[in-house]
Amino acid sequence: MRKIALFIAMLLIPCVSFAALTGGNSSALSISKENKQQLMGSPVYVQIFKEERTLELYVKMGEQYQLLDSFRICNYSGGLGPKQRQGDFKSPEGFYSVQRSQLKPDSRFYKAINIGFPNAYDRAHGYEGKYLMIHGACVSVGCYAMTDTGIDEIFQYVTAALIFGQPQVQVSIYPFRMTDANMARHKYSYYNEFWKQLKPGYDYFVQTRQPPVVSVSPEGRYVVSKPLASTPVHPQLVSNYALPKAE
Numbered sequence: 477m478r479k480i481a482l483f484i485a486m487l488l489i490p491c492v493s494f495a496a497l498t499g500g501n502s503s504a505l506s507i508s509k510e511n512k513q514q515l516m517g518s519p520v521y522v523q524i525f526k527e528e529r530t531l532e533l534y535v536k537m538g539e540q541y542q543l544l545d546s547f548r549i550c551n552y553s554g555g556l557g558p559k560q561r562q563g564d565f566k567s568p569e570g571f572y573s574v575q576r577s578q579l580k581p582d583s584r585f586y587k588a589i590n591i592g593f594p595n596a597y598d599r600a601h602g603y604e605g606k607y608l609m610i611h612g613a614c615v616s617v618g619c620y621a622m623t624d625t626g627i628d629e630i631f632q633y634v635t636a637a638l639i640f641g642q643p644q645v646q647v648s649i650y651p652f653r654m655t656d657a658n659m660a661r662h663k664y665s666y667y668n669e670f671w672k673q674l675k676p677g678y679d680y681f682v683q684t685r686q687p688p689v690v691s692v693s694p695e696g697r698y699v700v701s702k703p704l705a706s707t708p709v710h711p712q713l714v715s716n717y718a719l720p721k722a723e
Contacts, residue, residue, distance in 0.1 A: 507535075507544060515544065517640040520633050521687045522610075524549070524620060526556055526567065527652035531610070531620065533630055540685035545629065550614035551621040556651040557667045559593065562604045565618050568593045569651055569670075571677060571690040571698065573644040579635055586612030586624045587631045591647050600696035610647075620649075646687045654678040676700040 507515070519536040529549040534541040554566030568591065578590035588611035594603050609619040612627040622630065634645050651667070652658050654675045662668060677688035677700050688700045 507537075507542065512544060516633060517636045519642045520544070520637045520645055521681075522630075522634075522645065522647040523681070524610075524647065524649040525653055526552060526569070526650070531622065531626075531630070533633060535633065541681075541687065542685070544633065547622060547626040547630065549620055550623050550626070551616040553616045553618055556662075556665070558603070558670060559598075559605050559608065559618060560601075560603045562606070564605075567616065567618055567620055567649075568598075568605075568608055569649045570595060570597055570674065571688070572647045572649065574634060574638075574647060575644050576635075576638045579631070579638070580609070580611075581631070581635075583609070583611055585609070585615070585619075585621070587627050588612070588619075589627075589631065589634060591649075596692040597696065597698055600692060648674075648677055648681070648688070650674055650678055673698040 515535045515537070521534040521536075521541050523532045523534070524530070529552070531547045531549055533544045533547070535544040552567040554564060557566060558570060559566040559568040572591040572593065572595055574589055574592060578592060580588035580590065588609040590607065590609055593605055593608035605618065610622065610627065610630065611619055612622055612624040614621050614623055637645060651671060652662070654671070659671070659675065662671065665671070677690055677698070680686070680688040680700055689702065691699050691701065693699050
């Protein structure tokens with residue numbers, strides 16, 4: 477099994493040096509196709525915007541996260557607003573995280589990434605549901621469905637980041653780009669008070685190009701706080717990577 481895992485990881489991750497790309501002023505660096513391959517294994521961050529049907533994949537370059545690629549969401553269900561109960565067919569909104577055990581390379585929907593619903597906020601409010609994914613096959617009953625080509629690229633970068641030592645990949649899911657204008661446009665929505673809790677996370681990333689640090693208060697509200705001083709992450713050996721079980 478270890479030999480198989482090593483072989484697959486080697487296919488996913490070119491043996492290149494990331495040092496030239498992660499130093500200096502990365503905000504001015506254009507990410508070419510060649511550079512994208514060299515960034516495989518760097519930390520990544522995912523943002524999803526329902527209304528715009530867009531998934532954005534960011535990669536850490538230097539001290540900030542830069543947009544690596546933007547993908548059209550092929551399908552999602554249930555309209556705007558958070559998922560609240562099993563069978564409501566809604567796709568989640570909020571702040572989630574992905575660890576290696578949540579990767580499903582042999583999903584019946586081609587490839588899948590379990591986003592980790594319900595999270596602490598969802599559980600605090602009694603929200604229920606399971607197997608909420610970002611996956612391929614372009615069909616959704618509560619998941620975010622991509623084309624198979626799209627999930628291939630997303631899956632590779634998320635997998636590589638986790639193999640090389642990123643403890644978890646954050647996934648921030650918003651109903652729309654949470655600009656002041658869009659918030660005003662939706663101010664009479666039933667979900668407006670919930671969306672106000674998400675906006676600080678969106679604003680934080682716009683201002684800092686860093687994923688927001690999010691917790692849940694005892695009252696069951698999302699709280700965005702300043703991150704603690706970062707600690708070095710030591711890369712894992714590819715040979716230690718175990719293939720996750722299929723769902």
